[in-house]
Amino acid sequence: MVRFENVTKRFGDNQVCEDLTFTVAPGEFVTLIGPSGSGKTTILRLLMTLERVTSGLIEVGGEPLSHMPRGGRTVPADEKHLRRIRRRIGMVFQQFNLFPNMDVLRNITEAPVHVLGRDKEAAEAHAMELLGMVGLAEKAREHPSRLSGGQQQRVAIARALAMRPDVLLLDEVTSALDPELVAGVLGLLREIASTTDITFLCVTHEMGFAREVSDRVMMFDAGRVVEEGPPESLFGEPGHERTRSFLRAVLDRP
Amino acid sequence: MEPWKWDLFFGSLPYIARGLLVTVKITLLGSLLAYTLGLLFAVLLRARVPVLHLVLRAFVEAVRSTPLLVQIFVLFWLMPQLTGVKLGAETTGVLALGVHYACYTAEVYRAGIDAVPRGQWEAAAALSLPRSRVWLGVVLPQAVPRVIPALGNYTISMFKEVPLLLAIGVLDVLNRAKEFGADNYRVIEAYTMAGLVFLVLSYPASVLVRRLERRVAHS
Amino acid sequence: MSENFDFLLRTVLKGLPYTAGAAAGGIALAAVLSFAAGLALLSRSRGVRLVSRVYVEGFRGTSEVVQLFWIYFALPVLVGLQLVPLFAGILVLGLNHGAYGAEIVRGAVQSVPRAQVEGAVALGFGPVRRMRRVILPQAVAEMLPPFTNLFIQLLKNTSLLFLIQVPEIFHQGELLRPRFGNELGTIYAILAVLYLVLALLITFVMGRLERVAARRLGRKAAGRNGALAAGKGV
Numbered sequence: 001m002v003r004f005e006n007v008t009k010r011f012g013d014n015q016v017c018e019d020l021t022f023t024v025a026p027g028e029f030v031t032l033i034g035p036s037g038s039g040k041t042t043i044l045r046l047l048m049t050l051e052r053v054t055s056g057l058i059e060v061g062g063e064p065l066s067h068m069p070r071g072g073r074t075v076p077a078d079e080k081h082l083r084r085i086r087r088r089i090g091m092v093f094q095q096f097n098l099f100p101n102m103d104v105l106r107n108i109t110e111a112p113v114h115v116l117g118r119d120k121e122a123a124e125a126h127a128m129e130l131l132g133m134v135g136l137a138e139k140a141r142e143h144p145s146r147l148s149g150g151q152q153q154r155v156a157i158a159r160a161l162a163m164r165p166d167v168l169l170l171d172e173v174t175s176a177l178d179p180e181l182v183a184g185v186l187g188l189l190r191e192i193a194s195t196t197d198i199t200f201l202c203v204t205h206e207m208g209f210a211r212e213v214s215d216r217v218m219m220f221d222a223g224r225v226v227e228e229g230p231p232e233s234l235f236g237e238p239g240h241e242r243t244r245s246f247l248r249a250v251l252d253r254p
Numbered sequence: 255m256e257p258w259k260w261d262l263f264f265g266s267l268p269y270i271a272r273g274l275l276v277t278v279k280i281t282l283l284g285s286l287l288a289y290t291l292g293l294l295f296a297v298l299l300r301a302r303v304p305v306l307h308l309v310l311r312a313f314v315e316a317v318r319s320t321p322l323l324v325q326i327f328v329l330f331w332l333m334p335q336l337t338g339v340k341l342g343a344e345t346t347g348v349l350a351l352g353v354h355y356a357c358y359t360a361e362v363y364r365a366g367i368d369a370v371p372r373g374q375w376e377a378a379a380a381l382s383l384p385r386s387r388v389w390l391g392v393v394l395p396q397a398v399p400r401v402i403p404a405l406g407n408y409t410i411s412m413f414k415e416v417p418l419l420l421a422i423g424v425l426d427v428l429n430r431a432k433e434f435g436a437d438n439y440r441v442i443e444a445y446t447m448a449g450l451v452f453l454v455l456s457y458p459a460s461v462l463v464r465r466l467e468r469r470v471a472h473s
Numbered sequence: 474m475s476e477n478f479d480f481l482l483r484t485v486l487k488g489l490p491y492t493a494g495a496a497a498g499g500i501a502l503a504a505v506l507s508f509a510a511g512l513a514l515l516s517r518s519r520g521v522r523l524v525s526r527v528y529v530e531g532f533r534g535t536s537e538v539v540q541l542f543w544i545y546f547a548l549p550v551l552v553g554l555q556l557v558p559l560f561a562g563i564l565v566l567g568l569n570h571g572a573y574g575a576e577i578v579r580g581a582v583q584s585v586p587r588a589q590v591e592g593a594v595a596l597g598f599g600p601v602r603r604m605r606r607v608i609l610p611q612a613v614a615e616m617l618p619p620f621t622n623l624f625i626q627l628l629k630n631t632s633l634l635f636l637i638q639v640p641e642i643f644h645q646g647e648l649l650r651p652r653f654g655n656e657l658g659t660i661y662a663i664l665a666v667l668y669l670v671l672a673l674l675i676t677f678v679m680g681r682l683e684r685v686a687a688r689r690l691g692r693k694a695a696g697r698n699g700a701l702a703a704g705k706g707v
Contacts, residue, residue, distance in 0.1 A: 048376070048379065048380050049379070050376050050379060050380075079385075083382050083384070084382075086379070086380070086382040087382045089380075090380060090381075091376075091377075091380040093373060093376065093377060093380075095373050097371075097373035097374060097376060097377035098377075099374065099377070099378075099391075099392050099396075100396060101392070101395035101396050102391075102395075110381070110383065110387070110391055110392075111381035111382065111383055114383060114384065114387040114391065115381060115382050115383055115384065115387075159381070160380070160381075163381060163382075257550070257551055258551075316665065319625070319629075319665075319668065319669050319672050320629065320664070320665045320668050320669070321629040321630065321631075321632040321643065321668060322629070323632040323633065323635070323643060324632065324643065324661060324664055324665065324668070327647075327661070328657075328661050331650065331654075331657055332657040332658060332661060335654075335655070335657065336658075414535070414536040414537070415536070415537075415538075416536075417536045417538040417539055418538055418633070420538075420636075421635075421636065427539075428536070428538060428539055428542065431542075432542070435546075440550065441542070441546045441547050441550075442543075442546075442547035442548075442550045442551060445539065445542050445543045445546065445547045446543065446547065448539050448542075449535045449536075449539045449540070449543055452534065452535040452536050452539060453530075453531065453534040453535050456534045456535070457530055457534040460533070460534070
């Protein structure tokens with residue numbers, strides 16, 4: 001579903017991703033872990049086309065993401081191509097990024113109506129269904145600022161799902177939440193992961209969650225994958241010194 | 255010579271009131287033009303269309319760095335020569351003030367747009383909203399309320415610059431006061447009344463805008 | 474370029490001393506008034522605050538052109554003294570922009586962190602010393618960029634003095650209009666360039682001052698974007 005081929009990303013002199021090559025299968029749940037600044041979030045931002053690769057190729061569903069074929073050659077993608085392929089990808093952000101000028105329901109229906117061209121009633125019905133699933137049906141007409149952080153993040157998840165994405169990117173979605181709200185959001189994600197065939201790429205510091213839901217965990221350091229594997233083996237018997245010291249550091253946290 | 259004549263002071267009011275209608279009309283139309291054109295400038299400048307961007311940037315800088323009076327005269331005397339269209343004094347005034355202030359409101363809108371958090375753009379991109387929806391549905395509804403006080407300030411400022419148009423014969427507050435003064439061989443009362451009219455309207459307006467500013471800052 | 478260009482340029486340039494003089498005089502007066510009225514706005518005495526408030530709101534609330542007409546045409550009737558046009562112009566430019574400047578000074582003084590004042594109090598500084606030694610040096614660095622905008626605005630408004638027959642550059646341009654009606658483009662271009670050059674001069678001098686003020690605070694002067702990005706006094 002997702003393929004990175006020799007992807008490098010630099011910000012000025014700062015190399016954030018170095019010659020990355022990996023693939024993610026359809027329906028797979030992949031968690032990216034590693035110290036901050038190791039390039040995990042950049043991977044998600046590259047996939048969402050919020051950043052452009054410095055070199056290399058990214059494919060989503062067999063189609064090049066940052067490039068497109070034209071006359072037998074691949075050229076940098078234009079806005080139209082980006083927009084079309086972006087529809088297959090959804091993202092949930094650390095800071096929720098709900099639109100403060102819209103109520104909860106409109107936050108969810110805005111894109112289905114104006115991007116996918118669904119009719120308003122169908123979009124609202126679907127949105128209500130999703131809100132019911134995230135347990136916030138009664139908040140449909142509330143203003144986002146009146147919701148708790150956990151509720152806002154559930155709305156953001158519903159908003160991403162409303163686009164029926166093939167790939168869902170989760171960028172430290174619980175980092176900005178109060179500790180008591182984290183479990184609810186993670187539970188919701190666990191449920192979505194087990195009941196849909198969406199492909200997940202997840203950046204998180206919640207190791208318990210990662211261990212439980214992931215099909216595969218990738219450990220990043222300094223823009224490279226130092227180790228990857230199923231969660232049992234990576235958490236159980238990490239093969240790399242960087243992984244061991246990282247896990248020791250995060251798991252020691254109270 | 256008598257230092258002050260109350261009858262002339264009050265007698266000038268009906269006369270000046272007629273000028274006030276003109277001044278207010280020009281201010282409102284000029285503001286409308288400045289608000290819409292400024293927004294257009296701001297969005298276009300952000301779009302960074304290669305050549306247009308440079309031309310617009312230069313135009314805005316040129317307008318901002320030369321006196322309004324020069325611009326009024328350019329529109330009133332030079333434009334008809336170039337285009338063959340001779341506009342009336344009031345229309346020229348609306349146009350001059352509107353375009354002049356658009357170059358200032360463009361900056362206001364820019365700041366308002368910049369103040370919309372990056373996350374909002376990214377979320378809109380993540381939902382693949384088309385560009386028109388990103389602007390109309392997400393960015394502008396957040397940016398515009400924030401800039402309303404600043405726009406209000408420019409309207410007040412414009413109101414006080416309308417008297418410049420007497421140089422091209424617009425019968426505004428000051429020009430009416432001048433006429434009234436000429437008829438009575440005394441200007442002090444009429445000019446004082448003209449000053450008061452501006453104060454009485456623009457002071458409460460600016461207090462209102464300041465209050466609005468505080469409300470926007472707190473929301 | 475037209476064959477009359479030299480003549481047009483020479484005629485307009487005759488007004489330059491008046492424009493420059495009006496701007497310089499207006500800026501000097503506005504600066505003095507800004508500090509006096511701005512500090513008065515922060516005075517402990519209610520009476521002092523009130524007087525300053527009336528001045529500031531009075532001049533900000535009315536139109537500069539009306540003020541010009543009032544001082545030049547109306548005031549002489551009251552006091553029986555006719556002002557020289559250039560002098561009346563400098564007076565109005567200074568009074569009007571001084572009122573806007575007062576708010577700049579007040580805002581800058583108030584923006585100095587409370588901790589600074591407390592530090593000065595803890596050192597036993599009296600109010601005057603606090604203001605002169607601690608608050609103003611920091612506040613001045615804050616004030617200079619908005620003052621640059623204010624002074625450029627003042628420079629542009631010297632063109633109003635044409636309305637009271639001061640022979641400044643805009644007035645000179647107007648003298649040429651009847652005879653050189655088909656060269657208006659050249660005339661207005663000359664005017665625009667002259668205003669631009671004078672504005673750059675102001676920006677340059679103020680930039681120097683900014684650097685001095687910043688260095689005294691051990692900071693770097695903030696880069697200004699667009700030499701002429703003048704805001705409107707509102």
